[in-house]
Amino acid sequence: MPVLLNDTLSVILIATAVVLLFAFGYAYVILSSSRRIVQEQHRRIDELRRSEERYKALFMNSLAGMMKFSFSPFIVLETNQTILEMFNVTTDYELQRLLSDLPNGQTKRIETVLHAKGTIDAMEIEFPTPTGIKRRFLFSAKREEGTNLAHAVVILMTAERLIG
């Protein structure tokens, strides 16, 4: 009888050890998978941050005027120094007031085209500055898909003094 008891107890112990081994193994796999996923997430975040920094540097140091804006309603969200200098203003808000008041319905045209096509390819816009100078610009923009936001590049073409 003691032999039978020992056999039964050994089977119980071995079976428990096997089940436990599986459970610990599974827990180890879960933890190492989680660690790997977190490392991958960190790597992607770092990559995104570096890419964002590169974009910011390009945006800020560009010789062309650049801005990010909402075309409906017209709100300027982000600008670089070049575009502020082109329009002879110092803040995003001043630029927004200027652009939302462009003569001959040009602001409305920008909104309509962005709504319809999603891009504006070198549209000519002009506006007279308070100092009596009429400026012409080439305005290109691309809408962010599914939003009312767009990124624009503006190039100054001419500046001519208004007569009278």
Added chain:
Amino acid sequence: MTIPVFAHVAAVSCFIPAAVGLWYWKQSPAAMRVFTLFCLYSTLHLVMEFTLGRLGISNQFLMNYHQIIELLCILYLFHARVTERRTQLFFRALAALYSVLWLVNKFLYEDPERFSEGITIAAMLVLMTASVIVLNMSVRTAAGPVTQHSTFWIALAVLLYGAGTVIITGFSNTILAMGMEAFDTFWHINWGFTILTNLLYARSFRCPSF
């Protein structure tokens, strides 16, 4: 019959998650508050078991009730954690199926003086399956290390406790028939896993996310 020291340590360890749960009560989400209540209930259950044991009254019926309460509480917790509709339905089905099995066992087969092995093993297997699903889902969906989620520690505790004790529980009446000495020796494994489970439960309250 003298109760081994290790059994006392295991019994005292039941107070730890209840105390930690109460300590973190204000910061805890609703599901973790339910878990705190479950830990408090487990402590009360243990005190009652001990008291009845000391008075020489059979406490088996308490253990038989404890299974279904434990299973429903933990499944509720896991149900609150998962986001997939299919998995939630699966957990609900498991809870319903087990409740039916438990009732059938209660009214047709249960001997109040005897430990219900079959229904206990069924509960352990249900909880182990649910734990594996929750652990697997945590890795796929957690925004950050899984160790920062309370349910990870609870699922891990349930899985390890189940794996360590399911076989012994299945043979508990057989071991008991071999004599108290054999039962005492084997039950050390159970007490060891009880301590580990309670420590992991307590750890779950210190996580920033549910």
